[in-house]
Amino acid sequence: xxxxxxxxxxxxxxxxxxxxxxxxxxxxxxxxxxxxxxxxxxxxxxxxxxxxxxxxxxxxxxxxxxxxxxxxxxxxxxxxxxxxxxxxxxxxxxxxxxxxxxxxxxxxxxxxxxxxxxxxxxxxxxxxxxxxxxxxxxxxxxxxxxxxxxxxxxxxxxxxxxxxxxxxxxxxxxxxxxxxxxxxxxxxxxxxxxxxxxxxxxxxxxxxxxxxxxxxxxxxxxxxxxxxxxxxxxxxxxxxxxxxxxxxxxxxxxxxxxxxxxxxxxxxxxxxxxxxxxx
Numbered sequence: 001x002x003x004x005x006x007x008x009x010x011x012x013x014x015x016x017x018x019x020x021x022x023x024x025x026x027x028x029x030x031x032x033x034x035x036x037x038x039x040x041x042x043x044x045x046x047x048x049x050x051x052x053x054x055x056x057x058x059x060x061x062x063x064x065x066x067x068x069x070x071x072x073x074x075x076x077x078x079x080x081x082x083x084x085x086x087x088x089x090x091x092x093x094x095x096x097x098x099x100x101x102x103x104x105x106x107x108x109x110x111x112x113x114x115x116x117x118x119x120x121x122x123x124x125x126x127x128x129x130x131x132x133x134x135x136x137x138x139x140x141x142x143x144x145x146x147x148x149x150x151x152x153x154x155x156x157x158x159x160x161x162x163x164x165x166x167x168x169x170x171x172x173x174x175x176x177x178x179x180x181x182x183x184x185x186x187x188x189x190x191x192x193x194x195x196x197x198x199x200x201x202x203x204x205x206x207x208x209x210x211x212x213x214x215x216x217x218x219x220x221x222x223x224x225x226x227x228x229x230x231x232x233x234x235x236x237x238x239x240x241x242x243x244x245x246x247x248x249x250x251x252x253x254x255x256x257x258x259x260x261x262x263x264x265x266x267x268x269x270x271x272x273x274x275x276x277x278x279x
Contacts, residue, residue, distance in 0.1 A: 003028045005067045006215065007107075009052060009098065010074030012037060012044045015113055015179055015207075020044075022208040023071070030063050033074065052094045057101045064105040069215045072098050073113045078146055088149035095153045099160045102169050109170035109227075110157065111214045116175045116200065116232065116242065117147035118154055126241055127192055135243040136175070136230035150175075154230060161228035168227065172214040176233035177202050177242065184263050189273040198239035198267070201259035206235045213251040220250055235259060 004027050010016050011031035017038055023029055032050040037043055050060040052074055064070065075091050078084045095112065102110050121141040125131035140151035157171040178200035187194040210233055214220075220229050231247040234240060236255035247253035260267065 004069065004215070005030065007032060007064055007067045007070040009033070009050075009070065009072045010113075011047050013073055013075075014039060015176060016071070016073040017044070018179060018204050019208045019211055023211070026212065030067065032060070032063055052097050053090050055093075055097070057097060057104060061101050061105060064101050064107055067102075067105065067107050069109045069111060070098060070102055070107055071111045071113070071211060071215070074098075084145040088145045091149045092152045092156070095156060099156065099169055100166075103160065103166045106167070107169070109172065109215065109220075110160075111172045111174065111211060112153055112157060113233075114153050114173040114175050114230070115147070115150045116177050117142055117144070118150035118173075118175055120144070120147045123196075127196075133241055133243060136232060136246055158226070158228050161226050170220060170227035171229075172220060173228075173230045174210065174214065174233045175230060175242070176207075179204075179207060179233070184259075184266050184270070187270055189270055189277060191271070194267065194270050195239050195241075198259040198263065199234070199237055199241045201235050201237055201257075201262070202233050203235050203255075203257035203262070206255040206257050207233065209255070210247065210251075210253055213253055217251040 006023060006027040007030045008016055009032045012033040012035055031047045033047050034051055036047045048063055050063060074094055076087050078087045099110060118140045119134055119138060121143050122131060122134045140154060142148050142151055154173045157173055159165060160169040161171040178197060179202045183197035184194060187197060221227050229250055232242040232244055234242060235257040237258050238260040
């Protein structure tokens with residue numbers, strides 16, 4: 001059986017880099033980015049240079065031809081001041097171009113690396129005791145340009161999944177949490193910061209599983225029949241404050257890691273330091 005062809009955008013970036021070895025082993029991959037080196041300045045093999053902000057999709061459509069799915073990790077880093085808006089507007093343009101070229105070339109599904117910041121306003125309510133949990137079906141609300149752009153990815157993706165503006169493009173939005181092993185180190189004996197870091201944690205193997213199941217699950221239709229889903233990209237953490245219920249139900253996501261187990265020694269040290277501070 002031939003392998004699925006998968007396009008990965010932003011392939012030299014950090015989030016893509018965590019899962020590239022697994023994706024390259026499982027699929028025929030086409031890697032796209034505007035540079036061929038990662039954050040450490042190391043060359044990432046087999047990257048095709050493509051500027052997906054370019055409105056002329058003929059400049060890069062060949063890379064999408066024959067693909068089954070696209071994993072869109074590409075983005076432009078936010079600048080300072082008003083430049084933040086323009087950079088994020090370019091990120092929305094890039095997402096639009098990816099959706100459009102997928103339609104043009106008959107790609108079945110787009111898996112978009114969104115962010116928990118698409119709904120980060122709710123954290124103000126969680127940490128002030130006015131809310132306990134956030135679910136993907138809540139209205140995406142953010143108080144910053146970065147989160148606004150991610151929410152815009154999602155709303156735009158839903159439109160393409162509905163099929164009113166051309167062929168239906170199945171769409172999964174992954175609200176990535178904390179894909180790092182170091183967040184707990186910056187808690188500074190603050191139990192609330194620790195809770196946040198532990199709840200947002202996403203291990204490499206859970207990220208790989210989530211993306212693969214988002215690509216391969218045959219039926220991702222919502223309750224109204226639209227092939228569109230938003231999943232939180234986090235591990236099965238005891239400290240979670242974002243819901244994984246729909247990811248478990250729709251694609252059978254079964255995270256293997258829990259930050260409470262992964263960082264047990266550090267949790268004990270931070271908790272004891274907090275007690276000493278109070279005492």
